[in-house]
Amino acid sequence: xxxxxxxxxxxxxxxxxxxxxxxxxxxxxxxxxxxxxxxxxxxxxxxxxxxxxxxxxxxxxxxxxxxxxxxxxxxxxxxxxxxxxxxxxxxxxxxxxxxxxxxxxxxxxxx
Amino acid sequence: xxxxxxxxxxxxxxxxxxxxxxxxxxxxxxxxxxxxxxxxxxxxxxxxxxxxxxxxxxxxxxxxxxxxxxxxxxxxxxxxxxxxxxxxxxxxxxxxxxxxxxxxxxxxxxxxxxxxxxxxxxxxxxxxxxxxxxxxxxxxxxxxxxxxxxxxxxxxxxxxxxxxxxxxxxxxxxxxxxxxxxxxxxxxxxxxxxxxxxxxxxxxxxxx
Numbered sequence: 001x002x003x004x005x006x007x008x009x010x011x012x013x014x015x016x017x018x019x020x021x022x023x024x025x026x027x028x029x030x031x032x033x034x035x036x037x038x039x040x041x042x043x044x045x046x047x048x049x050x051x052x053x054x055x056x057x058x059x060x061x062x063x064x065x066x067x068x069x070x071x072x073x074x075x076x077x078x079x080x081x082x083x084x085x086x087x088x089x090x091x092x093x094x095x096x097x098x099x100x101x102x103x104x105x106x107x108x109x110x111x
Numbered sequence: 112x113x114x115x116x117x118x119x120x121x122x123x124x125x126x127x128x129x130x131x132x133x134x135x136x137x138x139x140x141x142x143x144x145x146x147x148x149x150x151x152x153x154x155x156x157x158x159x160x161x162x163x164x165x166x167x168x169x170x171x172x173x174x175x176x177x178x179x180x181x182x183x184x185x186x187x188x189x190x191x192x193x194x195x196x197x198x199x200x201x202x203x204x205x206x207x208x209x210x211x212x213x214x215x216x217x218x219x220x221x222x223x224x225x226x227x228x229x230x231x232x233x234x235x236x237x238x239x240x241x242x243x244x245x246x247x248x249x250x251x252x253x254x255x256x257x258x259x260x261x262x263x264x265x266x267x268x269x270x271x272x273x274x275x276x277x278x279x280x281x282x283x284x285x286x287x288x289x290x291x292x293x294x295x296x297x298x299x300x301x302x303x304x305x306x307x308x309x310x311x312x313x314x315x316x317x318x319x
Contacts, residue, residue, distance in 0.1 A: 018125055019206060026202045033195040040191065040309075044184055047314045054318045065310040069303050076198050076299045083129065086139055090146030098153020105157035 032075040039064045114286040123207040124285075128292035131285050141293045145300050152304050155256040156311060162252040163316070172242050173249070174316030183313040186229045187305065190264075193222035194302040197295045204291055209283045212291070216275055219298065223268045230261045253312070260308055263301050270294050 043061045046052060052060075074080040079087060114131050116122075124130040129138055164173045200215035234254070237243075244254045271294050278287045 015121055022202060022205050026199075029195070029198045029202075033191075033198070036191060037188075040187055043310060043314060044180060044187075047317050048180055057318050058315055061310050061314050065306050068306050072194065072299055072303050072306065076194060076302075077296055083126075087142035087145075090142045091149060094146035094149030095153070097150045098156075101150075101154045102157040102160065105161040109161040 029075055032071045036068050036071050039068045114284065116285060118207065118284060120207050123283075125205070127205065127283075127285055127288035129289070131289070134285065134289035137289050137293055141296060145296070148300060148304075152256075152259070152307075155252075155259055156307065159252040159256045159312065162248040165249050166247040170241070171247050171249075172237075172240050174312075175319055177237055177240065177242055178313050178316045180313075180317065182229060182233055183309055186226050186233075187309050189222050189226040189229070190302055190305050193219045193226070194299055196222060197298050201292060201295050204283065204288055207283055212283070213275060213279070216271055216291075220268055220271055220275075223264055223271075223298075227261065227264050227268070230257070230264075234258075257308060257312060260301070260304050263304070267294070267298050267301055270297065 043064045046057055046060060073091070078084065079091075114133060127134075129135050166173065196215050196218040200212045200219060203209075203211035203215060242253070243250050245251070274287070274290055274294055278290075281287060
């Protein structure tokens with residue numbers, strides 16, 4: 001609980017402080033939501049405008065998806081906050097196993 | 112702090128989702144579950160990528176014949192918006208504003224229902240075009256992956272609705288706040304999976 005402010009002894013003051021802090025955090029959430037919508041629009045547009053080759057579009061939209069998921073995980077799911085060491089370990093372990101499976105399945109199947 | 116303690120606006124802790132032992136355990140256990148879910152969906156993605164467009168004969172539709180941008184786009188917008196509404200719900204939970212939290216959760220459920228309705232329509236449309244679960248390896252892999260996600264959406268809707276009904280007259284407490292928090296984590300995770308589904312299945316499917 002090191003990231004919490006020292007108690008002023010007056011609960012009303014502490015509440016006001018916290019309220020302001022969470023309102024500020026909510027603003028960041030809205031900003032990350034706006035960015036997520038923007039990234040989605042770019043991804044759909046790059047497919048809808050048929051001017052690009054698949055060699056460009058596929059890595060590009062995968063990158064956009066990865067960025068968007070980082071927003072989702074670190075802001076919406078609060079992984080950027082303190083006390084998320086274990087969740088980070090769990091999620092990245094899962095990701096490691098999962099990506100290995102994807103790598104294996106996309107390289108051993110050739111027919 | 113005890114879960115049964117009657118809370119007020121002043122005594123409500125900064126992190127109600129982690130302020131009791133039960134809440135801490137729930138938080139940790141749920142993230143472990145999400146790690147497992149990551150493996151589940153990643154292996155389904157692996158299967159889909161390996162079996163994409165693997166159909167027995169040329170009369171069967173391929174990914175590029177099936178998918179349509181507008182439908183996927185609307186579904187994506189519905190689910191993305193339901194993610195921010197559940198962020199708003201948790202914002203009000205942290206401010207001990209029970210009614211506002213319920214309102215935003217209700218919006219989340221409505222958006223989720225809209226998404227699910229679109230998916231049901233989409234699947235029935237594909238079946239009419241000859242793309243079925245048993246018609247090809249492509250069909251099996253597609254419906255397993257996207258259907259599993261849809262099943263998660265349906266489960267999440269039932270979960271949030273149950274929490275809302277069960278606690279509608281109780282107000283917020285340290286007993287139910289972690290439950291709401293964990294349900295919202297689940298909902299965000301569903302969105303994370305969808306971001307990869309619309310990218311890998313639909314957009315990459317249309318690119319070819």
